[in-house]
Amino acid sequence: MRIQFLYYEDCPSHAAGLQRLREALAAEGIQAPIEIVKVETEAQAEALRFVGSPTILIDGVDIAPISGAARYRLTCRTYRLEDGRFAPLPSFEMIRAALQKAQRRA
């Protein structure tokens, strides 16, 4: 399984997001390494199709796919949590559910 964690340093929660990803991987018993990508320029954001920090890709699939037209840029990302609240990080449950889905696809 390929796990990628893309972040923009100006967004203060990336360390917490990475830790949450590690916890979700541990909970699922997945030992794949995490590729950590620091996105530093608008050109890089465009090339990586980076919609905001943090973005977590599992086998190339975003854990929270964007519906509609996406804008690629250096920005902090808004996640919609299970209870409808907005947050700068995906919840542990969202990450874990995405990992389970990827395991079923494999």
Add this chain to the structure above:
Amino acid sequence: MNPLALGAPAAPFSLIGVDGRQHSLADYAEKPIVVVIFSCNHCPYVRAWEDRMIAIQRDYAPKGVQFLVINANDPAKYPEDDFAHMQQRAAEKGFNFPYLRDETQEVARAYGATRTPEVFVFDSSRVLRYHGAIDDNYENPAAVRHHYLREALDALLIGAQPPVTQTPPVGCTVKWRA
């Protein structure tokens, strides 16, 4: 850029609000406390705290506390922060405070704001008494341990010193014009 120092006077301003009116700091001279918050539309930290901003304004309005919320972000880079989107957000959320556009970014620079949201609390003499975050947990309102803004307001309303006067603002960076 350094933020306004504790004890410094509020920088005066006059900005257009989403209601189409000009709002100046002087318009609120009779209010015992004015809270200036640099905010925006696009930032997830703002969105996470937005309902709490509305709740705090609602709870403290009867005590004379007035929020003035300012968006200085460059809409060329972040179109969702333009005036039309500000009006839309204010209507959707039912903002109970003026939501003001700092088109030239001069006010944000005068306050030394760097993040959204970033709070500046001024007492009746319009002296800065608290600067920083709204509370200590952007993610989960139920898990907040330190309600910095509420605690500062409670203290100032009884003439006391806020228990915490400065915290690091947590949020997106202000989007400056090139």
